[in-house]
Amino acid sequence: MKSLTIGRAARLGGVGVETMRFYEREGLIPEPPRTFSGYRQYPQETVSRVRFIKRAQELGFTLKEVRELLSFRASPRASCRDVKEKAGIRMEDIDRKIEDLRRMKRALSKLMAACEGRGSVSECPILDAMER
Amino acid sequence: MKSLTIGRAARLGGVGVETMRFYEREGLIPEPPRTFSGYRQYPQETVSRVRFIKRAQELGFTLKEVRELLSFRASPRASCRDVKEKAGIRMEDIDRKIEDLRRMKRALSKLMAACEGRGSVSECPILDAMER
DNA sequence: CTTGACTCCGTAGCACGGTACGGAGTATAT
DNA sequence: ATATACTCCGTACCGTGCTACGGAGTCAAG
Numbered sequence A, B: 001m002k003s004l005t006i007g008r009a010a011r012l013g014g015v016g017v018e019t020m021r022f023y024e025r026e027g028l029i030p031e032p033p034r035t036f037s038g039y040r041q042y043p044q045e046t047v048s049r050v051r052f053i054k055r056a057q058e059l060g061f062t063l064k065e066v067r068e069l070l071s072f073r074a075s076p077r078a079s080c081r082d083v084k085e086k087a088g089i090r091m092e093d094i095d096r097k098i099e100d101l102r103r104m105k106r107a108l109s110k111l112m113a114a115c116e117g118r119g120s121v122s123e124c125p126i127l128d129a130m131e132r
Numbered sequence C: 001c002t003t004g005a006c007t008c009c010g011t012a013g014c015a016c017g018g019t020a021c022g023g024a025g026t027a028t029a030t
Numbered sequence D: 001a002t003a004t005a006c007t008c009c010g011t012a013c014c015g016t017g018c019t020a021c022g023g024a025g026t027c028a029a030g
Helices: A006-013 A017-025 A044-058 A063-074 A080-114 A125-131 B006-013 B017-025 B044-058 B063-074 B080-114 B125-131
Strands: none
Touching: A006 A017, A006 A044, A017 A044, A044 A063, A044 B125, A063 A080, A063 B125, A080 A125, A080 B080, A080 B125, A125 B044, A125 B063, A125 B080, B006 B017, B006 B044, B017 B044, B044 B063, B063 B080, B080 B125
16 A cells, blocks of 8 residues: 655645645644654545545535534444535535525526617616616 | 615615725726715716616626626627626526536435434445545 | 723634645656 | 756635624714
């Protein structure tokens, strides 16, 4: 099992070098051992961990939540239910966000439909609707 | 037409005093005249401007975009079409965001469905899916 | 006239997730 | 041997939209 330099680990994890160091500062990946000259030596495991983080982000989890998920993973006391609960919170948040965006979309498309797209701004129904 | 202190204008605009000063720094509202002792004296107009900003935000516009909309409003060279164009960009962005969220939602609900919600984390399908 | 609410200013901080800088030392390929 | 690429560290900065602080001065009501 050979270890990886930060650059290689970053490439394999799909992030930048600075992001690796950022994750370390944030406690998302453990501090790796160092070479004699101070270079970080990452085990393969850290690469999967970085990918875990990225995948969780794609599902909408914040880094704070990712930290929790990671701590669940580490603790044998944690149950599947804890994870599902977090996922449920995520879901609700996603639903809320979708709803907000739909509202915006409806309002905006109504305004856009009212706007012919010609004439001066002084008669623009879009701006008009916002003015008052 | 009497002028308003920052506190009154803020209340009427539905924002905080600090927000008024922030908007001024950001060039979103004009610098008002001052009293002898340095107090800002806002015309009613500024209140509508603040409300304009708030409404545009509700439609998903960033403050940067709001600045553009405001400059359209000010310039007689700008046309309704410019505004509609910005609104179109907003729409596309909203659609993209909704799509992203839907993707997350789909993925997440699939994972949640696979998870019974009991047992140890070591067998949690949600975490499993993220690990690799 | 006093009290309390308001205002002034500049600067700093928050959350979020990174990104960049710069000067030094180290590793690697040729 | 040398050129090039990589790594180290601390700190500062990005964008987004505010929010907070603190000490001093001012205004309005009673």
